[in-house]
Amino acid sequence: MDRILFNGKVVTMDAEQPDASAVAIKDGRVAAVGSDNEMIKLKNDKTEMMDLQGKTVVPGFNDSHLHLLDYARRKEHINLSHCRNMDELLDTIRRGIEKKNPRPEDLIIASEWNDSQLREKRFPERADLDLIDVPNPIIAIRRCVNIAVLNCRAVEMFSDALTYANSLKEDNAEVDEQGNFTGLLKGNVAISEVTPLLRKDQIKNALENAFEDCLKCGLTSVQTDDVTAAELEDVLEVYEEMDRKGELPIRINAQLRMPTLDIFQKFLDKGRKTGDGSPFFKIGPLKLVADGTLGARTAAMMEPYADAAETEGLMLYSREDIDEFVETSLKSGMQIAIHTIGDRAMKMVLDAYRAGLEKYPTADPRFRIIHGQITTEELIRQYKDLKVIADVQPLFISSDQPIVESRVGKEKAKYTYNWKTFVEKGIPLGASSDAPVESFNPLEGIYAFVTRKTMEGAPEEGWLPEQRLTVEEAVYAFTMGSAYCSFEEKMKGSITPGKVADLVVLSEDIFSIEPENIKDVVVEKTMVGGKILYSA
Ligand SMILES: [Zn+2]
Structure with a gap:
């Protein structure tokens, strides 16, 4: 046996054996699940013993739909999620630009604004963004990722792209009575026209950064639609190459848009x-x-x-x-x-x-x-x-x-x-x-x-x-x-003999604490295929 986890509260999500205190692991898979006594019998001189000290263990988490690459890319954006009024929103963008110290032509992307959270209860408009006195094109994307606003400079810069977006579907980019773009974009078609996709070399870096964050919260599998951030074929090539080289720390299921x-x-x-x-x-x-x-x-x-x-x-x-x-x-x-x-x-x-x-x-x-x-x-x-x-x-x-x-x-x-x-x-x-x-x-x-x-x-x-x-x-x-x-x-999906050994050790027993406190529980260890890839 490679490793035995014992003295824990193992919640398997397998109806055949819902609870146990120990798990034995061999060759990246769950070999046996049971009581401490039963599992310790499987120990040999090569077995690594891991005392769970009463901690709760659940199967590794699996997110059935996210946009991992977009998440990674978004970490580079100016984050507006905390803004409660328009002045604060504009100030946050100003400060973000100062920090980035961009060249005048660099595109500035701010995201996560939410009008229902703003005192004004309205979308920011081009005129608002134009109050930010910089030469840069600016895009401010709503938290739903389906609405975006451009400043005047960005409207100029992307006018061909916006015309193209409107040729696909009228109203992707709003036009005023004089026929000019107002800067308001609706739907991800128009927005993806103005947000540059990641190149292959950027994709790998971005993913590696995102994998770390996944492991920290116990995600051992994700089902990801990455076409919002890069070309489909580029993404697949990067994943497949990383897979061949054994460089994927978590399990990826690619949702192909x-x-x-x-x-x-x-x-x-x-x-x-x-x-x-x-x-x-x-x-x-x-x-x-x-x-x-x-x-x-x-x-x-x-x-x-x-x-x-x-x-x-x-x-x-x-x-x-x-x-x-x-x-x-x-x-x-x-x-x-x-x-x-x-x-x-x-x-x-x-x-x-x-x-x-x-x-x-x-x-x-x-x-x-x-x-x-x-x-x-x-x-x-x-x-x-x-x-x-x-x-x-x-x-x-x-x-x-x-x-x-x-x-x-x-x-x-x-x-x-x-x-x-x-x-x-x-x-x-x-x-x-x-x-x-x-x-x-x-x-x-x-x-x-x-x-x-x-x-x-x-x-x-x-x-x-x-x-x-x-x-x-x-x-x-x-x-x-x-x-x-x-x-x-x-x-995968349960701690069951024969399945991959993907599991998570939690800081507290989420099955018995006050539900209000579950959001504050942290992952102490994340194991993928029998290897501990994250430890708090
Ligand atoms: Zn989605």
């Missing part, structure tokens, strides 16, 4: 499909984005927004387009995962899933809906019926709770973010952060699942408190649930 059928077909023509790869790097699902976000009122709704009667949000694809993506996926062994937030978008995606399956019956397609916020009772029935996986983001509770009722009305809000209902109905739940939109610390996610409160602890009794998950359910979603999302539940 291929927004057109043409790009998708070219990828398939290379003979690649979901599940290809190694234990550390796998091709994941085709990822599509069907609509926008609730915050920006671009999520596609059945009815007009309660707080903006002129809009019902926007679908980024027609039903026919989605049908074609679904059918092509089913024919070619690709899983499909679609960003879907509004109920109109969700109905369309679920209908397309159903129709695709009727045409191409598939035993275990594991269709996924990423986000799936604005559900109705009927839509939840459809999830159940089609065994659709819900990739949900518990920390959206913290960010969205203040706006859900105003966006969709009190009555409809009751059926949104209904995750306990999902669990009760047996709808598979994967847990994720959508980082950099939210923090990818799973302990904060578990806190939000269990308390339904914001990070500041509001409201007292939790939002829709009947939808609170138990700690076990929340941990299950972040481990087994997420492993199921990527067809990897037989290889």
Whole structure:
């Protein structure tokens, strides 16, 4: 035996043997799970013994949907998340620029502003940014990553890119009555036109930096859509090369955003499909984005927004387009995962899933809906019926709770973010952060699942408190649930003999402390494939 962990509280997430005090590890895998006495019998002179001193051990966490590369890139941006009014926002950008000491032509990117948090309750505008007296082009991106504002210099610099974005879809870049760009960008098409993608050499550095942060919070697997930060082929090449050289410390499942059928077909023509790869790097699902976000009122709704009667949000694809993506996926062994937030978008995606399956019956397609916020009772029935996986983001509770009722009305809000209902109905739940939109610390996610409160602890009794998950359910979603999302539940997700030895030692027993305190629990050790890669 290579290593034996003993004297702990091991919560395995395996129904066959839910609790134990010791784990034996050999060749990077769990060899046995049981009592201290049972495991110590397996010891030989080469075995390294590790006394857990009563600490709690859970399977390594798995984030079922985030943007790892974008997270890494965002660390370079000027962060506006703390700003509470427009002056503070502008001052933060000014100070950030001073610190960077850029050349006059360098693009300055500030991100994470949130208008609902600003005293003025409005988006910053070009005129606001123009008050910052620098020659640099400036972009200020909203925390949802779907809205951005440019200063005058940036509008000039990117006018061709904005014209191009509007040729793809009118209104990507807002135009005033005189036909000039106002500087307001909507949707990630326009925003990605003005934010430069990372080159291959930059990708590797950025990832290495992000991996460290993942290990610190116990993430041993991530399912990542990196196309927001670099070209898909570049990203895949970097991951595959790192995998070949044994340089990936955590397990990557790549969610491939291929927004057109043409790009998708070219990828398939290379003979690649979901599940290809190694234990550390796998091709994941085709990822599509069907609509926008609730915050920006671009999520596609059945009815007009309660707080903006002129809009019902926007679908980024027609039903026919989605049908074609679904059918092509089913024919070619690709899983499909679609960003879907509004109920109109969700109905369309679920209908397309159903129709695709009727045409191409598939035993275990594991269709996924990423986000799936604005559900109705009927839509939840459809999830159940089609065994659709819900990739949900518990920390959206913290960010969205203040706006859900105003966006969709009190009555409809009751059926949104209904995750306990999902669990009760047996709808598979994967847990994720959508980082950099939210923090990818799973302990904060578990806190939000269990308390339904914001990070500041509001409201007292939790939002829709009947939808609170138990700690076990929340941990299950972040481990087994997420492993199921990527067809990897037989290889990881629980502390089970034969599975990879990915596990986390926690500073406190999250199963018995006050749920309010779970967000402050820290990871003491993270083990991946039997190796301790992080130690507090
Ligand atoms: Zn996302």
